[in-house]
Amino acid sequence: MTQFKSDLLRLLSERGHIHQLTDGHGLDTLATTSIVTAYTGFDATASSLHIGNLASVMLLRRLQQAGHKPIALMGGGTTKIGDPSGKDETRKLLTTELINANITSIAQVFHRLLDFGADTNGGGPTDAIMVNNDDWLSELGYIDLLRSVGPHFTVNRMLAFDSVKTRLDREQPLTFLEFNYMILQAYDFRELALRHGCRLQLGGSDQWGNIVNGIELTRRMNAIELYGATTPLLTTADGAKMGKSVNGAVWLNEDSLPGYDFWQYWRNVDDRDVGRFLRLFTDLPIDEIARLEALAGSEINAAKVVLANEVTALVRGPDAALAAQSTAAAAFAGGGIGQDLPTADVGPDGIGVIDALITLGFAASRGEAKRLVAGGGARVDGAAISDENHVIVLTGGEARLSSGKKKHGILRRA
Structure with missing residues (x-):
């Protein structure tokens, strides 16, 4: 591990946040002698960020923990265009x-x-x-922008960027509007440097080219030295890109994903990911993380509960973490029913098990639900249902429907 002098880079390094630095020595020196203002940008393409974005948010948190100033840049302007990085289709x-x-x-x-x-x-x-980059991007006259900024970019180099090259190699359309995205992001870095004294841009590894563009543009136009740092591309131990689950994106906001489902994502991570995720996404001391990731066999489940509790408490609040853990304990122990599980109302005539599985989101189609039943994965209050035509009639006020060992929902009398 590289030895850094500044608290900032030492913290980022020991937590596993550093992938690339544009000038590690220069940034390290700057961070030891002054308060560094740094930013990360987030486009507003949905009402919530997902856990794939969480690593970038944590970069800003680490920056502030090390005594520096974070800027959360909302892409009100760039969202109108769309970042082509990592995308095959026009947004x-x-x-x-x-x-x-x-x-x-x-x-x-x-x-x-x-x-x-x-x-x-x-x-x-x-x-x-x-801050919102629409504050300055919306005021730019397009011709004025091209005249002042355009000469510092060559089409040859822009075509070589992965965000552009990949789309073209796959013969997927890349609009001229999206092609301009990298210019506007570079302009953002320059604008933040002039308005707020921002010297550092943080981001995911897919933003490296955009970050370098901003550094070079600002040096050429204003002779200001800027820096960039990226975090590694986050994949799970099995190689999947982080941010998705079998049921879709794992959203950070409560109104986009229930607290129990958010908690369960972290509770069910691969054993091999526990230590890395504890370092990246929690504030637990490093020595405590080392103790937890050394647990073996079934004991690693205790570390996963800690991971789920810590991340949920940070992102959703301590009450949400407590409620999710209580729901999990009730769902898994003694046939109890947690109050934070997905629910479905059932009339007096009951509901077919296939319809119930689809309603609770445990299956996307009738065919998938039937395969689940045939494989013995559907249970009501712990009892297996083997007949796909089975009708669940509630004799009490509630019953628990389970899909496999990890998904549970409540059927409630309407």
Whole structure:
């Protein structure tokens, strides 16, 4: 592990956040002698970020923990274009009203994970601030932008970027609008440097080219030295890209994904991922993480519960973590029913097991539900259901329907 002098880079390094640095020595020196203002950008394409974005949010949290100033940049302007990085298809264009509503919703997570100060607008030297790049991008005249910024980019180099090259190699369409995204992101870095004294951009490894563009543009136009740092591309131990589950994206906001489902994602991670995720996504001391990741056999499940509790408490709040753990304990022990499980109302005539599995989201189709029943994976209050035509009639007020060992839901009398 590289030896750093600054608390910032030491913290990022020991937690596993560093993939690449544009000038590690220069940034290390800067971070030992001054408060570094740094930013990460987030486009508002949905009403919530997902756990694939969480690593970038944690970069800002680590920055502030090390005594520096974070900027959460909301991409109100760039969302109108769409970042082609890692995408095979052109994104649907969103209205300004929807983008602004998404930003308001996304902001909830940042106010849990960052300290914006007593007046919530970042007045202190290390208080976080949130800005929107639409504030300056919407004011740019397109011809003026091309005249001032365009000469610093060559089409040859832009075509060589992975975000562009991959799309073209796969013969997928890349609109001229998306092609401009890298120019606008570079301009963001320059604008934040001039407006807020921002010297560092943090982001995922897929943003490396965009970060370098911003550094070079600002050096050429304003002779200001900027820095970049990326975090590794997050994949699970089995090679899957982090941020997705079998049921879709794992959203950070409660109204996009129930607390129990969020908690369960972390509780069910691969044994090999426990230590890495504890370092990246929790504030637990390193020596405690070392103890937890050394657990073997069934004992590793205790470390997974700690991981689930810690991440849920950070992102959703301590009450959400407690409720999810209580629900899990009730669902798995003694046939109890937790109050945070997905629910479905059942009339007096009952509900077919196939319909129940689909209603609770345990199967996406009747065929999938039938295969689940045939394989012995459907249970009501612990009893296996082997007949796909079985009708579940509630004799009491509630019953628990399980899909396999890890998915549980409540059937409740209407």
